[in-house]
Amino acid sequence: MTDYRFDNKGGGDQNIAQGDRSIGKQENRQQASHGDHNIFSQTGDVHVEHHHYPTAGAKPSSILPGEDDIFLHREAELTWLDQHLSPDKVVAVCGPGGMGKSALAARAVRSLPPDRFPDGIIFHTFYHQAETAKALQTIARALHLPIEGNLEQEVAAALGSRQALLVLDGAEEADDLDAVLRLRGRCGVLITTRKKSDCGPLRWDLQALPDEEAEEVLRAWGGDAGDQEAIEQIAKLLGGWPVALRLAGHYLHSTGEPATDYLRWLQEEPFKELGDSEEHQRDNAALLLRRSTAQVGEDARLVLGLAGCLAFDLLATAPMIALLEGDERQCRKVVNELVNYGLLERRGERLHIGHALVHTYAHTELALNRESLKRLTEHYIVFCYEQSQAGLEGYARLDGERMHCQRLIETCLDSELWEDVKLLVWAINTYLDRQGWWTEKLAAIEMRLTAARQAGDQKDEAWSLNELGVTCQRRGELEQARVWYEQCLLINRELGDRQGEGVILTNIANIYQQQGKYGQALEQYQQGLNIRQEVGDQEGEGATLNSIGSLYNAQGDIKKALQYFEQCLPLRQESGDKIGEGVTLNNIANIYYTQGDYRNAVEQHKKALAIRRELGDRAGEAESCWNTGLTYGDMGDLAQAEEHIGQAVEIAEQIGHAALDQFRDGLEQVRGARPSSHRKGMSALWDWLRGKRRGA
Numbered sequence: 001m002t003d004y005r006f007d008n009k010g011g012g013d014q015n016i017a018q019g020d021r022s023i024g025k026q027e028n029r030q031q032a033s034h035g036d037h038n039i040f041s042q043t044g045d046v047h048v049e050h051h052h053y054p055t056a057g058a059k060p061s062s063i064l065p066g067e068d069d070i071f072l073h074r075e076a077e078l079t080w081l082d083q084h085l086s087p088d089k090v091v092a093v094c095g096p097g098g099m100g101k102s103a104l105a106a107r108a109v110r111s112l113p114p115d116r117f118p119d120g121i122i123f124h125t126f127y128h129q130a131e132t133a134k135a136l137q138t139i140a141r142a143l144h145l146p147i148e149g150n151l152e153q154e155v156a157a158a159l160g161s162r163q164a165l166l167v168l169d170g171a172e173e174a175d176d177l178d179a180v181l182r183l184r185g186r187c188g189v190l191i192t193t194r195k196k197s198d199c200g201p202l203r204w205d206l207q208a209l210p211d212e213e214a215e216e217v218l219r220a221w222g223g224d225a226g227d228q229e230a231i232e233q234i235a236k237l238l239g240g241w242p243v244a245l246r247l248a249g250h251y252l253h254s255t256g257e258p259a260t261d262y263l264r265w266l267q268e269e270p271f272k273e274l275g276d277s278e279e280h281q282r283d284n285a286a287l288l289l290r291r292s293t294a295q296v297g298e299d300a301r302l303v304l305g306l307a308g309c310l311a312f313d314l315l316a317t318a319p320m321i322a323l324l325e326g327d328e329r330q331c332r333k334v335v336n337e338l339v340n341y342g343l344l345e346r347r348g349e350r351l352h353i354g355h356a357l358v359h360t361y362a363h364t365e366l367a368l369n370r371e372s373l374k375r376l377t378e379h380y381i382v383f384c385y386e387q388s389q390a391g392l393e394g395y396a397r398l399d400g401e402r403m404h405c406q407r408l409i410e411t412c413l414d415s416e417l418w419e420d421v422k423l424l425v426w427a428i429n430t431y432l433d434r435q436g437w438w439t440e441k442l443a444a445i446e447m448r449l450t451a452a453r454q455a456g457d458q459k460d461e462a463w464s465l466n467e468l469g470v471t472c473q474r475r476g477e478l479e480q481a482r483v484w485y486e487q488c489l490l491i492n493r494e495l496g497d498r499q500g501e502g503v504i505l506t507n508i509a510n511i512y513q514q515q516g517k518y519g520q521a522l523e524q525y526q527q528g529l530n531i532r533q534e535v536g537d538q539e540g541e542g543a544t545l546n547s548i549g550s551l552y553n554a555q556g557d558i559k560k561a562l563q564y565f566e567q568c569l570p571l572r573q574e575s576g577d578k579i580g581e582g583v584t585l586n587n588i589a590n591i592y593y594t595q596g597d598y599r600n601a602v603e604q605h606k607k608a609l610a611i612r613r614e615l616g617d618r619a620g621e622a623e624s625c626w627n628t629g630l631t632y633g634d635m636g637d638l639a640q641a642e643e644h645i646g647q648a649v650e651i652a653e654q655i656g657h658a659a660l661d662q663f664r665d666g667l668e669q670v671r672g673a674r675p676s677s678h679r680k681g682m683s684a685l686w687d688w689l690r691g692k693r694r695g696a
Contacts, residue, residue, distance in 0.1 A: 064123050065106045065169065066347045070220045070246075073213040074104055077204055081108040084202050085188055086116065087163045090181065092171075092191040092199035095206030097281045098243030098357050101192035102169055104206065109167060109190065117188060119162040125169040127312045127356060128407060132179045133439040139166070139180075150476070152183060160185035170356070171198045194278070208240035217242065221249020221342070222259075230259035237266050243355050247288045250342030255295055265291070285357040286365065292341045293366070299324060300337045301366055306376060307344065307353045308362025309411055311403035314350040319404075322379035323372060350400070370415060377412055377420045380405055384427035398431045406440055413447050421451035422460060429467070438471050445471065462491040462500060469507060473514075482511045499540070502531035506544050513551050521551055539580070542571030546584050553591070562591045582611035582620065589627065598635045602628060622651040626663060633670060642670045 077093070084091050085108065093101045102125075109121050124138040136151045143158045164187045171177050171193040181189065191198060196205075209217060214235040222231075238244040252262060269287055272280055293301055303320050310319075321331045335351065338344040343358055344351045353359045368376065384405060387394030405428050412420040425448040432441040449464035469484035485508050492500040509524035525548050532540040549564030565588045572580040589604035609624035629644030645667045652660040 064109065064121065064167075065102055065125075066345065066352060067106050067110065068100075068103045070217065071103060071107055072217050072220060073209055074100070074107070077104055077206065078108055078111065080204055081190070082111065085109075085112060085165065085190060087186050087188050089202060090184075090189040090191065090200050092193060092203045093206055094193055094196055094199050094203055097194055097278060098241055098285065098355065099206045099208070100242040101206055103242075105167055105169065105190055105192050109165065112165070117163055117165040119164040119187075121165045121167060123167045123169065125312075126173040127170040128173075128403065130173045130175045131439065132174070132176045135168070135174070135180050136183075137437070137439060139183075156183040156185065159183055159187050162187060164188075165190060168192070171195070174198075209242065209245070210240060211236055214238065214240035214245055218245045218249050221246050222252040223249075227259045230263045234259060234263050234266060237263075237271060241284070243285065243357060244288055246342050246354070247285075247292060250340065251288075251292050251295070254340040282357060282360060285355075286361050289343075289358060289361045290365075292343065296337045296341060296343075297334070299330060300334045302368075302372065303331075303334050304338060304343055304353075304362045305366035305368050305372070307351075308359055308364070308366055309368050309373070309376065309408065311407040312353060312356055312359045313403045314347055314352055314400060315344075315404075316350055316400065318383070319376055319379050323376055325375075368411075370417070373411065373415060374417065374420060377408060377417070377424055380408055381420075381423045381427045384424070384431065388427065388430045395431055395435055398428070399435075402428075402432075402437065402440065406444065409444055409447050413451060416454070418451040418455040418457075421448055422457075433471070438475055441471055442468065458491055458495055459497075462488050462495070462497070465491070466500075466504065466507070473507070473511065478511050478514055482508060485511070498531055499535050499537055502528045502535065502537065502540060502544075505531065506540075506547065509547065513547075513554065518551060518555055522548065525551065538571055539575040539577050542568045542575060542577060542584075543580055545571065546580065546587070549584075549587065553587070558591050558594050562588065565591065578611055578615055579617075582608045582615075582617075582624075585611070586624065586627070589631075593631060593634075598631050601631050602635070605631060618651055618655050619657060622648045622655070622657055622663070623659075625651065626659075626666070629666070629670070638670055638673060642667065645670055 081091065081093075081104075093104055095101055112121075120142070122139055122142040124135050126135070129135075133151065136155050139155050139159070140151060143155070143162075145154050145158055162185065166180075166184060166187055166189045168174070168177070168180065168189060169192045171191045172195040174180070177191075177198055193199065196203070208214070211232070215232050218231060218235045218238075234248060235245065238248060248262065251257070252259060271284055271287055293304065296304075302323060306320060306323050307315055317331055317335065320335070321328050324330050324334070335344060339346060339351075342354050343362075345354055346352075353362065380401070383401070384398065387398045390397075405424065409421055409424050412424065425444045428444065429441065432438070432444065445464050445467045449461060449468065452458075452460035452464055465484045465488035469481040469488065472478075472481035472484060485504050489501065489504045489508070492504060505524050505528035509521045509528060512518070512521035512524060525544055529541065529544045529548070532544055545564050545568035549561045549568060551561075552558075552564065553561035565584055569581065569584050569588070572584055585604045585608035589601045589608065592598070592601035592604060605624055605628040609621065609628060612620035612624055625644045625648035629641045629646075629648065632638075632644060633641040645663065649660070649663045649667050651657070652663050657663070
């Protein structure tokens with residue numbers, strides 16, 4: 001059974017680097033009373049941060065793809081999907097690119113009765129994010145699960161009790177579609193893919209439109225395009241291919257060019273009969289797109305190149321304005337041009353590149369030059385940094401730019417813009433870490449590591465290696481974390497960076513402690529402590545003493561643990577490490593609790609609580625209230641127990657703390673015992689409290 005008092009996961013104050021400064025992360029989770037560990041950045045500065053968890057029990061949420069303004073002649077497909085989309089079934093729509101699979105899926109899921117999938121619809125696209133981990137992150141966030149621990153187990157457990165619909169778009173790009181499908185439980189699944197091998201028996205092969213229907217769709221997009229016979233011939237030459245009908249229709253509508261002229265051009269160009277080859281489809285789309293982009297201005301082509309540089313996702317206008325050197329009026333004009341030609345689409349206040357084939361064309365044929373790429377990167381560096389400083393509101397804005405930043409880092413790396421890679425990763429690192437986007441964080445840091453090595457920047461190489469170790473350790477990948485740390489240690493020693501060496505030795509010690517290798521951990525802690533004392537790193541010295549205390553506490557030597565915590569506390573107070581002070585006070589309180597000295601335990605918990613309130617650490621405040629309430633319960637003061645546990649519940653409801661249900665259960669137990677002084681009620685409470693604190 002688990003101790004339900006809150007200490008700090010793996011220990012406690014964890015210092016995570018942000019750029020050339022560190023952002024400390026304190027994570028509080030239900031653990032046995034092991035004190036806190038310290039995962040350090042290169043500088044050892046400590047600041048507080050914590051994840052925001054959506055409210056427990058909330059319905060799944062996901063953003064569905066937009067619907068086409070014109071959607072004709074897919075009635076049979078919609079009827080078939082309505083008949084087959086249900087819990088326990090995996091349904092697929094298969095066809096070449098540009099056939100309208102995503103548009104069909106978007107229309108079909110919006111037509112479903114609400115009670116078909118009472119737990120909602122969860123949409124994920126594999127375009128530009130083929131990794132299974134990213135799909136699991138999308139599902140976990142839609143289900144309001146914490147993004148940490150074993151994500152496969154968390155997602156499988158959550159989906160196993162739900163009747164949701166998973167919409168997996170662009171499955172041909174998934175690196176392991178089966179790995180996602182294995183976790184679905186009783187949920188229904190709708191797959192869109194170009195590959196028949198992705199599909200099961202319930203598959204609809206989406207075909208091109210017949211001539212008469214294709215002609216009607218072309219007219220719907222093109223408006224009053226003129227000559228009837230020319231329209232018929234254009235629709236026939238385009239093979240009823242929906243994406244081509246859309247592009248041609250937009251072109252005719254926007255230019256006012258006679259359909260006969262467009263037909264003459266199309267007859268002279270090598271437009272190929274529609275086939276299954278992806279290269280074939282790209283060539284056909286590029287042919288039409290070159291004619292369309294030739295009609296727009298240079299700035300419009302520049303903005304379309306920006307869309308191709310970024311991810312195939314919703315776009316804000318701010319980076320477009322930045323690329324156009326702050327000219328908002330010109331940006332509006334350019335956007336209107338691109339929308340008129342069907343190259344961009346409006347989605348509320350944001351924009352979307354018209355189709356994946358348009359995105360591919362923009363990426364390959366309208367690539368930004370180095371000057372434009374650096375201007376775009378500068379915008380995102382400033383934006384990401386400012387939003388990271390704004391807290392949760394800023395994180396919400398960064399959610400819409402996360403995929404774009406990832407793609408931009410890749411582009412800068414390919415363009416050998418090493419310093420831009422470094423600065424962009426620095427700007428977004430805190431957000432990725434605090435919000436639990438650790439798959440993206442690992443990818444970003446690995447790209448920064450590559451850039452540092454290419455640039456011969458050993459200091460930044462060491463920073464990147466440490467960050468990779470920190471993130472792997474947080475994900476529970478301890479051996480991989482140790483590999484990164486040991487590589488970092490070699491570089492620090494080569495550079496003669498004694499402070500950095502002390503940091504990494506302590507991080508390696510944390511790994512050993514988590515693995516239960518206490519002798520090796522103590523040896524590494526002592527080496528790190530000696531170095532920190534040597535270089536005068538008072539804050540780091542205090543944190544290492546705290547970690548050694550947590551190690552002795554884990555071994556059951558609470559007397560020695562208390563000695564180290566008491567050595568640590570004045571160092572943290574003198575160095576102004578308020579976060580660390582609160583952590584150590586919490587650890588001292590738990591030692592007193594173990595010794596049965598409840599009054600001193602309450603006193604220390606209250607000191608920790610005051611610090612967490614002063615710093616605005618809402619998660620820490622909730623956990624300190626919880627610990628204080630439990631201790632009052634042991635003292636028999638149920639009124640104070642109810643007051644403090646009630647405060648923990650109130651805060652947890654406001655911030656969506658992962659332990660909300662546990663806090664509520666505790667409050668219910670205390671309230672159930674309070675009205676009666678009968679021995680039976682009190683006995684039940686004590687049994688419950690003991691169950692929360694004692695391991696089997």
